[in-house]
Amino acid sequence: MSFQFKQFSIEDEHCAMKIGTEGCLLGAWADVGDVKNILDIGTGSGVIALMLAQRSKVSIDAVEIDNDAFRQASENFGNSPWNDLLQCFHTPIQEYVKSCRKKYELIVCCPPYFKDSLKAVDKKRNLARHTDSLSFEELLSLASRLLQHNGRFCTIIPQNIVKKFCDIALVEGFFPVRVTNILPKAEALPLRILLQLERSRKLVQENTIAILDKEGKEFTTEYKDLTKEFYLNF
Numbered sequence: 001m002s003f004q005f006k007q008f009s010i011e012d013e014h015c016a017m018k019i020g021t022e023g024c025l026l027g028a029w030a031d032v033g034d035v036k037n038i039l040d041i042g043t044g045s046g047v048i049a050l051m052l053a054q055r056s057k058v059s060i061d062a063v064e065i066d067n068d069a070f071r072q073a074s075e076n077f078g079n080s081p082w083n084d085l086l087q088c089f090h091t092p093i094q095e096y097v098k099s100c101r102k103k104y105e106l107i108v109c110c111p112p113y114f115k116d117s118l119k120a121v122d123k124k125r126n127l128a129r130h131t132d133s134l135s136f137e138e139l140l141s142l143a144s145r146l147l148q149h150n151g152r153f154c155t156i157i158p159q160n161i162v163k164k165f166c167d168i169a170l171v172e173g174f175f176p177v178r179v180t181n182i183l184p185k186a187e188a189l190p191l192r193i194l195l196q197l198e199r200s201r202k203l204v205q206e207n208t209i210a211i212l213d214k215e216g217k218e219f220t221t222e223y224k225d226l227t228k229e230f231y232l233n234f
Contacts, residue, residue, distance in 0.1 A: 003047075005230045007054050008080045012045040014068040019047050021211070022156050022192060023110050027051025028227050029180060029194050030108050030154040032058075037102065039063070039146060041093050041109040041139070046073035046086070048108055051230060053082040061104075062088045063096050093134065093142055103148040109155050111139055136165055140172045153197040156182075159190045169197050177202045185212040186220065 003010045003019050012018050027048040032038070032055050040049040043062035053060055062077075064070040070090040077086035089096055112134055143153050153174060157165055159181070166176055178196035183189070190208070209222045219234070228234040 004232060005050075006232060007230075008050050008076075010045050010047050010050065010076050011072060012047075014072045015045045016066060016069065017044050019045055023048050024051070024227060024230065025182060025192070025194060026108060026110055026154065026156045028055075028230060030106065031152055031178070031196060032056040032106060035105040035152075037061070037104050038106045038108065039104040041107065041143070042111065042134070043073050043088060044069050044110075046076045046088065048110060049073070049086060049088075050076065050080055050082070052106075052108065053080070053085050054229070057082070058085065060086050062086065063093050064088060064090060065092045094138070097142050097145055100146060103151070104146055105148050105151045107143050107147055107151065107153045109139060109143070109153075111136070111155060111157065136168050137171075140169050140174065144172045144174070147199075149199060151198070154195065155197075156192055156194050159193050162193050162195070165195070173199050175199070175201045176204055179204055179206040181206070181208040183208060183210040185216045186210040186214040 001013055010019060024047065028051060030052060032052055035056060036058055038052055038058060038060040040060060040062040043049050043064045046062060049060050049062045062073060064073055067090060070088055074088045077083055077088060147153060174197040176195055177198045180194040181190035182192040182194065184191055209226065210220045211223045212218065213220055224234045
């Protein structure tokens with residue numbers, strides 16, 4: 001299926017995980033200030049990498065384990081205005097780290113987070129959604145190896161596993177410095193959390209964004225402000 005954003009378009013018909021709100025939130029939210037290179041782990045269709053390319057205009061590497069998604073992301077990159085900045089690698093991140101000779105100033109990942117739960121028949125969807133192929137411990141360890149000392153790691157995860165994720169991050173020397181609670185609608189409980197981790201302990205900046213108003217009918221001003229550079233209807 002084709003998705004048209006303000007400055008680029010995305011095809012995702014061959015990707016196990018389709019374009020969704022989570023990836024778009026991360027792509028619009030991750031701090032790209034003063035970065036010169038970015039790594040996107042598990043790029044899928046490439047939507048997060050493309051959003052970051054639009055915002056930063058810097059070199060971005062993307063890693064994707066699934067062959068169909070890798071080919072789709074590569075095509076999406078090639079058809080974008082920033083095709084000279086984007087490069088996709090078809091490899092598990094566990095293998096990529098062995099040969100990578102650079103350190104990144106920003107690493108982003110919309111990670112698989114289901115564990116010990118009922119799996120879908122589609123093996124590729126399982127790969128994208130479950131932690132079997134990339135546990136939190138492994139993800140954060142690999143990110144630590146690939147990140148510059150003063151770099152940033154940004155992700156989005158379910159609210160109910162934030163404490164576990166941050167406890168694992170602490171073992172790797174990461175501290176939360178920026179937290180955004182994502183509410184499906186105003187006055188609801190948060191379902192997703194956007195996290196920025198760094199190696200230096202700082203005063204945590206925390207805020208909340210509701211996607212829809214209390215009635216669930218209109219997008220909120222704060223959600224529009226975050227995504228207005230991308231969505232056609234904002």
